[in-house]
Amino acid sequence: MNRITDRLGKQEKVLSIYFTAGYPNLDDTIKIIEALEQSGVDMVEIGLPFSDPLADGPTIQHSSTIALENGMHTDLLFSQLKDIRKKISIPLILMGYFNPVLQYGVERFCKKCKEVGIDGLILPDLPLNEYQEHCADIFKKYGLINVFLITPQTSDTRIRQIDESSKGFIYMVSSASTTGKTSGFGPEQRGYFTRVSSMDLTNPLIVGFGISNAETYAMATEHTKGAIIGSAFIKMLNSEGISGILNFVNSIKR
């Protein structure tokens, strides 16, 4: 079994946190993951920084720029994560853009992921057809779950296709936006959450984009399995540092 599907099989809702590896400091990766697990976070998305993150707003763009300036790169991240499974048991997902993976070599990248204990990947600019044609077999070989995104504009037919190709969960982008853009959910988002959750999909839904506090977390998870927080967490890291993680997580999960 994969740690992601194990965790999703449990009753409780899932709080997942995204952070950019190498930010604020190059060697914060392990400290942040440890603090997140100790604070009761259910799943972690480790961002592999990219020079041109198209789907991200200013907060994650900035953290990626700083992380790259700090010297973060693919091999360094894998070496930082080398012993992560001696300490950490929650599911870990790598999130990044496809070009760094392509340059590393898709198979070599997946093999490394398996070695260090990564459970899944989110690559927003790797579309469904390219994944199926060029990557699906490799991901399967190394036991990695690929996570696809859907948005309020995704048609029901395509949501069903994505559901069929997914083995873990579907990343439900809350609104048409880049990350960190929206705050709060209106009737349009709530309608979208109910509409998709009533489609009786095989995979659970986890909502991302626009979740920043207890209120939005509760709203997002009312009809879905869980929610992902990224930009709001990075802003908190920026002001409070790693010691602020426990309070932040408590404030969301209260």
Next chain:
Amino acid sequence: MSYHVNEQGYYGEFGGAFIPEMLYPNVEELRQNYLKITSEASFREEFSSLLRDYVGRPTPLYFAERLSEKYKTKIYLKREDLCHTGAHKVNNTIGQILLAKRLGKNRIIAETGAGQHGVATATVCALMGLECVVYMGEVDIARQAPNVARMKMLGATVIPALSGSRTLKDATNEAIRDWINNPTNTHYIIGSVVGPHPYPDMVARFQSVISKEISEQLNEKEGCHSPDYVVACVGGGSNAAGAFYHFLDDENVGLIAVEAAGKGIDTGESAATSVLGKAGIIHGSKTLLMQSPDGQITEPYSISAGLDYPGVGPLHAHLYTSGRGEFISITDDDAMQAGLELSELEGIIPAIETSHALAIFKDRPFDLKDIVVVNLSGRGDKDLDTYIEYFNL
């Protein structure tokens, strides 16, 4: 071998649509409709009458006698600099705005480097009464001030791109982010043969009027339908794609793509993608791309804002790797001299982008009998400040 796009949106191994799911509905809508709409009689009629009456097509194919004499070959200049707005870019923006209207879009966004595409987009938006937002790198805003003013006069909002190198690549990132945030009412007019499928093919088709006219005009002047060589500068590669288009499958026509070497290929300040790049993904397309070993996109450099791009359209990546195209890189200095030379010999001040294409004659010999068509993609008015500073005029 085919040099045209296949059903999956690929030119050989290059192309595709590597886009986040947020853009899928928009790009898919275009993919399903672009061939259908652009082949409708009413579209073709409106497109060609605007190209004729508004843009001023056909543009002349001018025999450059003094330049030919100097370089001992027969040089023709395809005068895209005489298009309304001063460059070939408007061929594409006319096509795309007609398409956008038929798709029911009421807001247009664009990226721009030198500002030529921004001006061409702002122009057609004014013509059609549509809202226009242009993203432009902060560095380019400073070095292309006249074009910024033109866009503003035409009613466009110019938003500075403040990330990365603050040039064309970053302006494109910002335009894509805008599209993600405005998925239903907005059409993104990409200015070059880059981006996810179907953009490279769509833009090449709109620009292909250039090579169609070259062929017809050569027939009048020389009694032949094709030249021995077509020469064009390549940033993303739209003027080159248009100038090459009807000759792609005719192996007797040499296709010469001229890239910006900047301060020199090995100086770290260059934009010569075919030499310095390897296959990767930029702006939704798999293509040749300047990047670190780790897959981070590197900052290009060229004195010319329009060539200052770390990638190249997937068609050109395919022309390069298949050997169909001959790729030459030209430094800032050689380009500037060639711009001055054309001004002095022919009375035409070219855009600095175009000057790169003109600079190949110094070191690339042609036969006396060769017919060489250089696509004179733009005029130099926007570059006067750079010329003034460089030559202490």
